[in-house]
Amino acid sequence: MSGKVIVCRCEDVTLHDVEHTLARGYRDIEEVKRYTGFGTGPCQGKECLRVVACLLAERTGVAPSAIAPFTTRPPIASVPLRLLAGPGAEDLTSARDDDATDEDHGMAG
């Protein structure tokens, strides 16, 4: 049954895949992301992150509030390359770009 319950629709990750990952000893949400590929498709975790986090909480006994989301990868929604390559795109880049994103993303990336 768990092999037919989809937890990440973009990448076809099943409940069984997550259970398999936990059984291998991976507990951190970043590890589960990498081992299953959940959250790496078009929705970038907007649909599946909450589901997998709840599963981790339920199966490992960790409080849901103790499970941080995996690092968000820009852009927030998919963007065609031509929009980013177009004239004026570089003007979107502020002088504070480096510092601002490092503050947001921290050293962990």
Next chain:
Amino acid sequence: MAPRDPPPPTPTATPGPAEQPALPARAETVVIGGGVIGLAIAWNLARLGKSDIVILERSYLAAGASGRNGGGIRQQWSTELNIRLMQESVALVKRFTADLGINVWLRQGGYLFLARTDTERGFLEQNAALQQRCGVGTRVLTPAEANEIVPELDVSGFAAAAYNPSDGILFPWPFLWGYADGAVKLGARLHCFTDVTAIDRPPANDAAGDFTVHTSRGAIRAHRVINAAGAWSPEIARLVGVELPDRPVRHEILSTEPLKPFLRPMVSVLGTGLYFSQSMRGEIVGGVSIHGDRHTLAMGSRLKFLTTMARALCELVPQFGEVQVLRQWAGPYDVTVDGNPILGEPPGLPRFYLCCGFMGHGFMMAPVIGKYYGEWLAGGKPHEIFDKWTLARFASGQLAKETFIIG
């Protein structure tokens, strides 16, 4: 769970932070850094019977550059030593699934380097001749011939290309899990989420004494310590009073939506650091250099990378304009001034081994470097790399530069 679901396998490796066993009091070898270099050395040492190994990883597996790179593996280099090492590394990667029981999605679609100027064409011709003498099948192509390999390229303005069909790409993450599981099965112990905070040198009155490595989860004594911390290796070396010359440089990368498979080789443009390939999942994955950055271990993502990369991709492959970017991320190159790594023991500090400074290609070199490091530490004769790529070379100025670096 329905009866026909297979039972979950027995856990073999990398227990999470909550349930990790305590660090052992001592190990013959402590490897600092659970990236591909440290894991490759550990597996090779264990394979050769020296399996009393503890690997200390500060975060989760694949948290550093080993989990953030483009997965390229090439034999096109500018020095005979690197060409020959990478020929051997490719051979080892082809055996990886048989040796370590995990599919790393190796696809040998070649590497296609594009040159804009006559100087760059000369660089490709000279290197191709050297590569051919070593037995690598690199050919220098006209732009039209490059177009036959990748018809989508707009080759106007290019002078030449170099193509070696046996270069390729693989998926970095299973590569790490393969080495980790392989080492653990042979007796090595992997401790993730374990941060090294201090290292005591062996006692001054005891030449054969142990190091003591202090971590966020307790201390461990070690006969030998291997610093395989990649871009973080200078921080680790500083804990024993050794100053390393390698420095971290942020490199960014992006991935697009998956496309129907069409692109065989990794494509790279000399001088810009642009490279991209199509992964086995169909995504276009690649990066480009942002020059002028200060040294940093920060891994934040920047819009200026996205716009620079988008422009470079759309200029070279106009059809990419409609392709959607899904995500971007960053990782550190671990950069040395001569483009080669730092190996062996620093002067005056025996049994503290360096394995760092891999310039963004540590991933592809790990199989062969791990093999020779393992053989040496298991009692074999040291390969010439341990004479050539020492820390001392930077002081002596005897630098044989590797110039075939992307970015």
